Amino acid sequence: MNGIQHLPPWAAVLTAVFLLTGAAVTLIGSLGLLRLGTFYERVHAPTLGTTLGTVFIAAASMVYFSVLQTRPVLHEILIIVLGIVTTPIALTVLVGAAHFRDTAERAQLGKPAGRVQPHARVPGDAPTGKAG
Amino acid sequence: MSQLMLTYSLLVAQVLLGLAIGCGALRIFLGPRVQDRVLGFDTLSVNAMLLLLTVGIRTGEALYFEAALAMALFGFVGTAALAKFLLRGEVIE
Numbered sequence: 684m685n686g687i688q689h690l691p692p693w694a695a696v697l698t699a700v701f702l703l704t705g706a707a708v709t710l711i712g713s714l715g716l717l718r719l720g721t722f723y724e725r726v727h728a729p730t731l732g733t734t735l736g737t738v739f740i741a742a743a744s745m746v747y748f749s750v751l752q753t754r755p756v757l758h759e760i761l762i763i764v765l766g767i768v769t770t771p772i773a774l775t776v777l778v779g780a781a782h783f784r785d786t787a788e789r790a791q792l793g794k795p796a797g798r799v800q801p802h803a804r805v806p807g808d809a810p811t812g813k814a815g
Numbered sequence: 816m817s818q819l820m821l822t823y824s825l826l827v828a829q830v831l832l833g834l835a836i837g838c839g840a841l842r843i844f845l846g847p848r849v850q851d852r853v854l855g856f857d858t859l860s861v862n863a864m865l866l867l868l869t870v871g872i873r874t875g876e877a878l879y880f881e882a883a884l885a886m887a888l889f890g891f892v893g894t895a896a897l898a899k900f901l902l903r904g905e906v907i908e
Binding site for chain 1: 816817818820821822824825827828829831832834835836838839841842848849850851853854855857858861862864865868869871872875877880883884887888891894895897898899901902
């Protein structure tokens with residue numbers, strides 16, 4: 684059942700604004716994933732979508748269903764909490780793995796061990812390079 | 816009038832999220848290294864989850880919310896397992 688016709692104007696406008704903001708923020712984060720130079724920079728961009736984008740779109744869903752069913756529908760909070768809690772864990776493990784692989788690769792190439800410079804390009808990081 | 820605006824903004828939001836999914840897919844395709852592909856997979860799953868929420872608003876059914884919740888959970892599990900695999904070469908030690 685499509686209930687958009689039964690929605691009061693203020694709720695429709697609020698839902699539309701939340702939806703557009705969330706989708707735009709998510710797209711900006713994903714474009715950052717595509718455009719930034721190295722892996723350690725790229726890791727930052729998509730978190731824009733997993734936090735702010737998720738919050739806005741879940742808020743749009745909450746407003747829409749709460750007004751439509753004339754009772755508070757708040758189960759979208761589950762998705763917000765899940766996104767905010769799990770994203771840092773997954774990306775921290777991923778960056779740890781990437782750092783481990785970079786260090787191992789440098790050791791194999793005979794370069795001095797030490798801190799990997801976050802913005803240094805590793806050999807496989809060239810745009811046309813093969814998968815490491 | 817405002818209902819028409821909501822219909823069109825739903826359409827626009829779906830297109831924007833579809834483009835975001837395309838960005839994630841392109842990053843999986845381009846690489847250049849394995850960790851970039853894993854990051855692209857994570858982004859793609861989150862964006863697909865948001866697209867499911869938007870479809871749920873469009874159709875007015877609560878079913879899509881549960882699908883989105885399951886997708887968020889499995890996206891996290893998949894990313895964590897892949898990252899663990901990159902770290903040691905096996906998922907469960």
